[in-house]
Amino acid sequence: MQRKHILLAFAALLFFAACKKETEHAPYPYHRITSFAVQTNGADSVSGAITADTVIIYWPYHLPLPEQVRPKVTVSENATVSPASGTAVDFATGTKYTVEAQDGGLKDYFLKVIVQQPAIQLYTGFGQSVVFGSDMTYDNSTTLRYVIRDNQQTHYFLVDAENNEAELPVTFYTAGRDSMMRVKVPEKGQIAAGPYRIKVTSGTQSVITENAVLGVVNGWEDRPVVNELSGSMTWKRGETITFEGTQFADMQGARLYSLPDWWTETELGALELVSATATSATYRIPDTLPTGTYTFNDDGPNTMRIQLRISDYFPGYNPVSPKPIYVDVKGSDTIVVTE
Amino acid sequence: MKTTLQLAAPLLALCMGIFSCTKTDTVPAPPEAANRILEFRIVNVTGDPIYGAVNDEDSSIQVYLPYDKQLVIIEPEITVSEGATVTPESGTMVEDLLDYFWKGRDLRYVVKSKDGATRTYTLHISVQQPDLYMEELSPDAENITGYELDLSQIYTNIFLVARGSGFSENHELVRMVLVKDDGTELPPLPMSVTNTNNISELTAVISAYPGSMDETIAALKTGGLYRLRIYSYSKVSTMHHPIRITVKN
Structure with missing residues (x-):
C-alpha cells in the first residue's frame, strides 16, 4: 500500500511537472554585456564602450592607473557573467569576461584599456646648443608640456644621425611656482659633439623632433687659441703659411678679409688647410690674393684680418642654421704679399 | 488486482505526463528591443574611432574625448538595431562643443524600430582633462x-x-x-x-x-x-x- 502511494505521488509529480512546463519560457539565448563601469576617483566612474567582443575603457591620464579594479557589470536578462560583477580583476588589456546565456551559450569579452594621455608637447624654438656637462631646463608649463613628472616614467634621449640614442638623466623640481625638468648633458667624451634630435618618452607617449634641434658643443675655453703674430711677414702666393697655438682640433680653412670702410667686411681670399697638428695649422696662400703690403688687424684701406675656421661645435652653434665659427688671429704688424 | 493497479497508476500518470508535454508550446525568449543603438563611434579623429559607452538601461551614450585632440566638433557614426532608424542620422555633426560644455545643451537621438517603437537616448560628452x-x-x-x-x-x-x-x-x-x-x-x-x-x-x-x-x-x-x-x-x-x-x- 505504501509503495503504491509513493508511485502515485511520483506519477503526480511527473504529471504536474510536465504541466508546469507549459507556462515556462524557453531558455534565453542572450549573452551580452549591457553595461560596464569602473570607479575612477571617489564616486566617479567611467563606463565601458562595448563593441563586438571588446569592452573599451577610456582612462583619464591625470589619474593613477590602478592595477586592479572591481567593475560593475550588467548582462542580458537571465545571463550570468564570470568573473561576477564587483570582483577584482586585472585592469589591463586582455582581461577576459565570459557571459553565459540561460541556454548555455557562451560569449567572451576582452578588456581594452586606453589611457587618454595627451601627446607630449616639446617646444624647441629655433634650435640651440648646450655645452658638455651643463644642465638644460624645461618648463613643464611651457616648453615641455604633458610629460608625467616622474623620472621612472619620463625619459629624455639625444638621437644622432645614425639613430643611436643616448639617454640623459632627468630631474623634476619646482622653482617657485614653476614645474621644471632638468636634463644633465653628458661630459665630453661620453657622447660626440654635434647635432642631435631630441626624443622624449612619457608613459604611453613619445615624441621625437623631425630634425636635429640641439647641438652638443665644446666649451669656449676649449677652443683653439692662436699665438699672436709679431714682426713683418712676407707671404709668397702659392706657398704655405703656418699658424701656431694650442688646443688645435678639427681645424678647417681660414678667411682673409678687410674692413675698408670700418663696418663692411670685404673678403680678400680663403686659405685652404694643408695640414694641422694640435699646435699648428698650415694653409696655402691663394694665387688670387692681391699682392701688396697690408696693415694687419687694422681697419681702413689696405688692411687685412685673419680668422681660422674651427669646428662648428662651439657655443653659438645652431644645428637648425649652422654658421662657421672662427677664431681671430691677433697681433699687429704688416703682411707683404708677393708673387 | 493489486499488482495491476500498482502498475497501471504510474503508467497512466506517465502517459498523461507525456501527453500533456507534447501539448506544451514552448514560449520562445522575447526578442531583444529592436530600437537600440548598438554602436556609437566618433570618426573625425585620426587612427581608431572613439567609441561611446551605450547604456540601454538608462538610454544614455557617454563619450570620453581625449584632452589633446581638442575636438570642438564630433562626427558620430551610429549603428542601430536591424531595420531601425536614428534621428539625427548617423554622420550628423555635433557642433560647437564649447557651447555644450559651457552652457549645456540637450543632445538626443531617437531610434525608431521597424515596428514603430521609439527610444530616446541622451548623449553625454566629457573630456578626460584635469580639473582647473x-x-x-x-x-x-x-x-x-x-x-x-x-x-x-x-x-x-x-x-x-x-x-x-x-x-x-x-x-x-x-x-x-x-x-x-x-x-x-x-x-x-x-x-x-x-x-x-x-x-x-x-x-x-x-x-x-x-x-x-x-x-x-x-x-x-x-x-x-x-x-x-x-x-x-x-x-x-x-x-x-x-x-x-x-x-x-
Whole structure:
C-alpha cells in the first residue's frame, strides 16, 4: 500500500511537472554585456564602450592607473557573467569576461584599456646648443608640456644621425611656482659633439623632433687659441703659411678679409688647410690674393684680418642654421704679399 | 488486482505526463528591443574611432574625448538595431562643443524600430582633462585686491594674472570672464598669447584710452566687485573671492 502511494505521488509529480512546463519560457539565448563601469576617483566612474567582443575603457591620464579594479557589470536578462560583477580583476588589456546565456551559450569579452594621455608637447624654438656637462631646463608649463613628472616614467634621449640614442638623466623640481625638468648633458667624451634630435618618452607617449634641434658643443675655453703674430711677414702666393697655438682640433680653412670702410667686411681670399697638428695649422696662400703690403688687424684701406675656421661645435652653434665659427688671429704688424 | 493497479497508476500518470508535454508550446525568449543603438563611434579623429559607452538601461551614450585632440566638433557614426532608424542620422555633426560644455545643451537621438517603437537616448560628452585649479587674486574675502583703470591717461591697462593648473595651451578653448555679484558675466577679456602658452598661468589684459568704446570698460564703470572665471575646454572654475576694479575718469 505504501509503495503504491509513493508511485502515485511520483506519477503526480511527473504529471504536474510536465504541466508546469507549459507556462515556462524557453531558455534565453542572450549573452551580452549591457553595461560596464569602473570607479575612477571617489564616486566617479567611467563606463565601458562595448563593441563586438571588446569592452573599451577610456582612462583619464591625470589619474593613477590602478592595477586592479572591481567593475560593475550588467548582462542580458537571465545571463550570468564570470568573473561576477564587483570582483577584482586585472585592469589591463586582455582581461577576459565570459557571459553565459540561460541556454548555455557562451560569449567572451576582452578588456581594452586606453589611457587618454595627451601627446607630449616639446617646444624647441629655433634650435640651440648646450655645452658638455651643463644642465638644460624645461618648463613643464611651457616648453615641455604633458610629460608625467616622474623620472621612472619620463625619459629624455639625444638621437644622432645614425639613430643611436643616448639617454640623459632627468630631474623634476619646482622653482617657485614653476614645474621644471632638468636634463644633465653628458661630459665630453661620453657622447660626440654635434647635432642631435631630441626624443622624449612619457608613459604611453613619445615624441621625437623631425630634425636635429640641439647641438652638443665644446666649451669656449676649449677652443683653439692662436699665438699672436709679431714682426713683418712676407707671404709668397702659392706657398704655405703656418699658424701656431694650442688646443688645435678639427681645424678647417681660414678667411682673409678687410674692413675698408670700418663696418663692411670685404673678403680678400680663403686659405685652404694643408695640414694641422694640435699646435699648428698650415694653409696655402691663394694665387688670387692681391699682392701688396697690408696693415694687419687694422681697419681702413689696405688692411687685412685673419680668422681660422674651427669646428662648428662651439657655443653659438645652431644645428637648425649652422654658421662657421672662427677664431681671430691677433697681433699687429704688416703682411707683404708677393708673387 | 493489486499488482495491476500498482502498475497501471504510474503508467497512466506517465502517459498523461507525456501527453500533456507534447501539448506544451514552448514560449520562445522575447526578442531583444529592436530600437537600440548598438554602436556609437566618433570618426573625425585620426587612427581608431572613439567609441561611446551605450547604456540601454538608462538610454544614455557617454563619450570620453581625449584632452589633446581638442575636438570642438564630433562626427558620430551610429549603428542601430536591424531595420531601425536614428534621428539625427548617423554622420550628423555635433557642433560647437564649447557651447555644450559651457552652457549645456540637450543632445538626443531617437531610434525608431521597424515596428514603430521609439527610444530616446541622451548623449553625454566629457573630456578626460584635469580639473582647473586657480590661486585666488584676493587673499581672502576681507582683503580684496583692487585694480584701477585711470581713463585720464593716454593709455591705461591692468593685467589679471591667474596662476593655477589645468589650463589649456590652446587659447581658442579658453575664456577669461569677470562675473558680477548677481552672476552675470562681462564680455570675455582679451588674453595675452605667446607661442609657448603657459598651462599654469593665464593673463587677461584690460586696456583703455580716452574715448574708448570698449564694452568691458563701459560695464566696469558701474563699479563693484567681480570674480574671475576661467573656462578651459570642458572645465570651468570661478575664484571664490572677488576683486575690485575701479574706473577713474
